[in-house]
Amino acid sequence: MTATDTPAWPQCGHLDAGGHCRGHRVAPYTACLAHLGSAERAAHLASLAPGADLDHRGTPFTQGLLDALLAPLRDPASGRARVGNAAFDETRFTGDAELDDIDFGGSCSFASAVFDGGLYAREVRTEGDFRLAAARVAKDVWLDDTDVGVDAWFYEARITGTLRFCVREVGGTAMFRGVTCAAAYFSGVRVCGIASFNGAVINGEADFAGAVFEDGATFETARIAGRACFDGTHFHRSRACFNGADIGGGMPFAEAHFAAEATFEGAAIGGDLTFTGARLESGVDFRRTVFRRTARIGPLVCPGTVDFSHAVFETALTLETAAREVRCRQTRWASTAALRLRHAAVDLSDAVTEFPVTVSGRPRPFVSPHGEAMAEPELLTDLPVRITSVTGVDAAHLVLADTDLTDCLFVGTVHLDQLRFEGRCRLPQPPDGLRWMRRQTLAEERHWRGWAPAPSGADPHEPATLAPVYRQLRKALEDSRNEPGAADFYYGEMEMRRHDTTTSRGERTLLGLYWVLSGYGLRATRALAWLVLAMTATVLTMMLWGLPRTDPDPVSTGTTDGRRITLTTRKPTPVNPEGPYTKRLSASRFEKSLRVVANSVIFRASGQDLTTTGTYVEMTSRLVEPALLGLAVLAVRSRVKR
Known part of the structure; x- marks a missing residue:
C-alpha cells in the first residue's frame, strides 16, 4: 500500500504538513495514539489490561510511546507484557524500536512498517505469526531468544543493516522471499515448516550453522555476496534447494544432514564446498552450476x-x-x-x-x-x-x-x-571357455558379439567402427611404453578387421590365416603348436617317403695309361623306400628325419641324401617352419617388451 492509498482502517483526523495522519483511530476518539491529547492518551492506556489486542496501524511511534503502550500490559510479578494480537502495519518508528519480554497471544505484525533506526526483539514469544513483510529498516533487525508460534513473514523486507534471526523455534513456515540485508545470521533456529529464502539478497555473509529445517529450505535465485555457512544444518523431510542461487564465497556443510536431495541447479558458487562429516540420504544435483573460484x-x-x-x-x-x-x-x-x-x-x-x-x-x-x-x-x-x-x-x-x-x-x-x-585400469575379458582367448576387450565389442547387452536405446557398433578405436587405444599404450597392454588392443583391431564385411575377401582370408597360425603374432602357444605339428608331419613324411631305401655309395671308375690314372666318381640316385610303412618307421630313419627337420627350422640344409619327395618336403619346411618359429618369438616379445 502506498502513501496515497486510502487505508483500510479508520484514519486519524490529525492534519500536518504531509496531509492527514494515516494512523489507526483510537476508539472512541478521532485521533491515533500518537496524536491523542495527554488526558485522552492516559485514559486510553488506563483502560488496557494484560492480554489486550493492539491495533495501531499507520501510527507514528517512538520508543517512549511504545514503552508507554506496553506498560499497562506488563504482569507485575514477571515483568513480561502480555498482548493479544498486535497490528503495527505501516507504522513509522523514529529511532530504534525495542521489544523486550513480551508474550503475544496471537500475531504480531509490522508489515510495511518503516524504521528510522533498528528493530530489536528480545525474549519475545508469539502464539501466532510474526510479520515484517515489506518493512523498511534503516539499521539492524535482531530477534534474540524469541519463539514464533506459527509463521515468520519477512518477504520483501529491506534491511540496511544485519538481520540476526536467532529465534529458538518457528512453529510454521519462515518466509524470507526477496528480503534484503547486509548480513544474515540464522544460527540454531528451528523451523517446523518450510523455510523460503527465494530471491533474498544478502550483501555480506550468511550463517545458518546448526539450523534445523524440518520441512526443508529453498534458496532459489538468492544472492549472498559472501560466505554461506551451513555447518551442522539439518534439512529434514524435504529437499534443500539452491537452484539459481549466487553465492560469492564458500559453502561449508560440515556435519550437515540432508534427509532428501540437495539441488544446486543453475547456481553460481564462488568458493569451496566442504562436506566433512555430512550425512546425505539421497543425491546432490549440481547441473548447470558455475564454480567460479571453487x-x-x-x-x-x-x-x-x-x-x-x-x-x-x-x-x-x-x-x-x-x-x-x-x-x-x-x-x-x-x-x-x-x-x-x-x-x-x-x-x-x-x-x-x-x-x-x-x-x-x-x-x-x-x-x-x-x-x-x-x-x-x-x-x-x-x-x-x-x-x-x-x-x-x-x-x-x-x-x-x-x-x-x-x-x-x-x-x-x-x-x-x-x-x-595410470595405475591399474581394468578392461573386460571375453567369456570363460576354451573358445575364447584371454585378452582385454572393449565394452562395444562385447555388445556386438552378444557377450553383454548394449545400453538401453543404443545399437551395437559394427567392426568397421570398432577397429579405429582399438587402433587409437593401442597407440595410446604404446606411447606410454606399455607394449603388453597395447598387444591386446592390436589383437582387437585385427579381429575387427577380420570381421569387417566392408573389407575385401582376400584381406579377410589373409587375416584369417594370420589368426589361425599365430593369433596375429600374439599367441606364442598357437604358433608353437603349429610348429610342432609341422615338424611332426615333416618327420613322418621323411620317414615314410623322404629318406632313400639305403644311403647311396659313391662308385669310382678309371683308366691307366702307365703314367697317369683318371678316376670318375658317380653317386647313384637315391632309391625310394619300399616295403611296409611300419618297417620304414625305424629308430635310425627317425634320427635322420629329425636331423633334417631340425636343420630346416634354422634355414640350414641337413646334408642328408633325400628322395625327390624328401627334397621338396625339406624345401617347404625350410620356408614354413622358421616362419612359425619367428611368429612364436614375436608373440613372446610382445608380452615381455617394455
Whole structure:
C-alpha cells in the first residue's frame, strides 16, 4: 500500500504538513495514539489490561510511546507484557524500536512498517505469526531468544543493516522471499515448516550453522555476496534447494544432514564446498552450476547420484566424492582438475577438458580433519570406480587412474590415441571357455558379439567402427611404453578387421590365416603348436617317403695309361623306400628325419641324401617352419617388451 492509498482502517483526523495522519483511530476518539491529547492518551492506556489486542496501524511511534503502550500490559510479578494480537502495519518508528519480554497471544505484525533506526526483539514469544513483510529498516533487525508460534513473514523486507534471526523455534513456515540485508545470521533456529529464502539478497555473509529445517529450505535465485555457512544444518523431510542461487564465497556443510536431495541447479558458487562429516540420504544435483573460484569440493559421501552435468569449473579443482554414481555429462573444466572418487560409476559423456583432468579411484576412505575415516553407509565398499562413458570427450587432456573400464564406451571419443592410463585400469575379458582367448576387450565389442547387452536405446557398433578405436587405444599404450597392454588392443583391431564385411575377401582370408597360425603374432602357444605339428608331419613324411631305401655309395671308375690314372666318381640316385610303412618307421630313419627337420627350422640344409619327395618336403619346411618359429618369438616379445 502506498502513501496515497486510502487505508483500510479508520484514519486519524490529525492534519500536518504531509496531509492527514494515516494512523489507526483510537476508539472512541478521532485521533491515533500518537496524536491523542495527554488526558485522552492516559485514559486510553488506563483502560488496557494484560492480554489486550493492539491495533495501531499507520501510527507514528517512538520508543517512549511504545514503552508507554506496553506498560499497562506488563504482569507485575514477571515483568513480561502480555498482548493479544498486535497490528503495527505501516507504522513509522523514529529511532530504534525495542521489544523486550513480551508474550503475544496471537500475531504480531509490522508489515510495511518503516524504521528510522533498528528493530530489536528480545525474549519475545508469539502464539501466532510474526510479520515484517515489506518493512523498511534503516539499521539492524535482531530477534534474540524469541519463539514464533506459527509463521515468520519477512518477504520483501529491506534491511540496511544485519538481520540476526536467532529465534529458538518457528512453529510454521519462515518466509524470507526477496528480503534484503547486509548480513544474515540464522544460527540454531528451528523451523517446523518450510523455510523460503527465494530471491533474498544478502550483501555480506550468511550463517545458518546448526539450523534445523524440518520441512526443508529453498534458496532459489538468492544472492549472498559472501560466505554461506551451513555447518551442522539439518534439512529434514524435504529437499534443500539452491537452484539459481549466487553465492560469492564458500559453502561449508560440515556435519550437515540432508534427509532428501540437495539441488544446486543453475547456481553460481564462488568458493569451496566442504562436506566433512555430512550425512546425505539421497543425491546432490549440481547441473548447470558455475564454480567460479571453487578449489575443493568434498569429501562428499553420498549414497545416491552426484550430478555435475553441464556444470562449469573455472579454476583448478580437487573433487573428493564417494557416491553410487557421478555424472559429468557435458561438464566443462576450464582449468586442471583432480577427481578422487570411491565406488562411483562415472559418466563423462561429451565433457570438455581444456586442461589435464585426472579421474582416479581411491582405495581407502576419506578422512576428516581429525584423521578419522569417514563412514560410507549404503555404499558397497568393495566396488571400484567405474567409468561408464568417455564418448564425445577430447581425451588429449584426460587421465584415468586405477579405474574399472569394463562398461566404458569409447566410440566417438576425440584424440583417443592421447588418452593416458595410470595405475591399474581394468578392461573386460571375453567369456570363460576354451573358445575364447584371454585378452582385454572393449565394452562395444562385447555388445556386438552378444557377450553383454548394449545400453538401453543404443545399437551395437559394427567392426568397421570398432577397429579405429582399438587402433587409437593401442597407440595410446604404446606411447606410454606399455607394449603388453597395447598387444591386446592390436589383437582387437585385427579381429575387427577380420570381421569387417566392408573389407575385401582376400584381406579377410589373409587375416584369417594370420589368426589361425599365430593369433596375429600374439599367441606364442598357437604358433608353437603349429610348429610342432609341422615338424611332426615333416618327420613322418621323411620317414615314410623322404629318406632313400639305403644311403647311396659313391662308385669310382678309371683308366691307366702307365703314367697317369683318371678316376670318375658317380653317386647313384637315391632309391625310394619300399616295403611296409611300419618297417620304414625305424629308430635310425627317425634320427635322420629329425636331423633334417631340425636343420630346416634354422634355414640350414641337413646334408642328408633325400628322395625327390624328401627334397621338396625339406624345401617347404625350410620356408614354413622358421616362419612359425619367428611368429612364436614375436608373440613372446610382445608380452615381455617394455
